Amino acid sequence: MEIRRHGDCIEISELDPFLAELLRQVPESTNAQGVEGAQERLFSSPAAESEREICAEWKLYVEPELRRLFETATQTVACDLQQLNGSTKPFANCTLRIPARNSDAWLNALNQARLVIAAKYNFSEADLCDHYRSPIGSRRDLGLFQVNFYGFLQEFILHELEKG
C-alpha cells in the first residue's frame, strides 16, 4: 500500500483486497447500535450526573445535532468508498482518492469506528499499545488490527493537513 498527497487528494494506491475490505467496513464499523458501551462513548455525558439540568438539555438539544454530524461524516466517507466498488477484477489491487475537503469527515468517521470497535472488544490501553502482537487469529485480533490501521490513516491525514 502506498499513501501520498496527489493534488487536492490523498491517494491510497496499491490497496490489496484485504485492506480495501477494511476500508469498505469503515461506515459499518461506526454503527454503535447493539454494542455495549459504544453509545455511551460516542454520546458521553457533558457533566456530572448531579448537573441534571445540563444533562437533560444536552440530551434534548445537543445529542441530536451530534448524531447528525456523525452521520454526515459517515455518509461522506461511504460516498468516497464507492470508488472501491468499480474494479472488474475481484482480487486486483485498487486505488482510493480522498478529496482534501473531505479530510475532516474521514478523521471523524475513522475515530467513530475506532471508538466503537474498541468498545466492542473492550480493548485496554495495553492492547492498543501492543504493536508487536502475533498475526490475526481471532475476530478480536482483527478488531485490533482495524483500530490500528484506521489510526495509521488518521495520522497520515493529520500530517497532510498540517503541511497544508
Added chain:
Amino acid sequence: MHSPLKLSVESPVVEKETRAAEEHDLPWQVVVHNDPVNLMSYVTMVFQKVFGYTRELAERHMLEVHHQGRSILWCGMRERAELYVQQLHGYLLLATLERTN
C-alpha cells in the same frame, strides 16, 4: 396606592430569577479526560482548532490529559463553556463542564 416594598414582596419570582442568573454566571471549566483510543496528534489538532491554541500549548494540554488523566482547557461563563464542550464532543473527545471551586 403602590408601595415599592409591597411590590418586591409580591414578586418572589424576580428574586429567584436573579439567583438563577448569578448561578449561571459563576465560572465554569471545560475539562478533557483521557481515553486510550484517541490519538495524541488528533487530540492536539482538536485543541488547536477549538480553542485556537498554538501547537505548543495544545501539546502541553494533550500531555497533561495523557499523564494526569485530565486537563482544564478553558474557564469562564457557562454558555461559552457549553459550546466548547459541544465542539469537543463533535470531535469525539471525552469532555465535561464543571463548576469551578
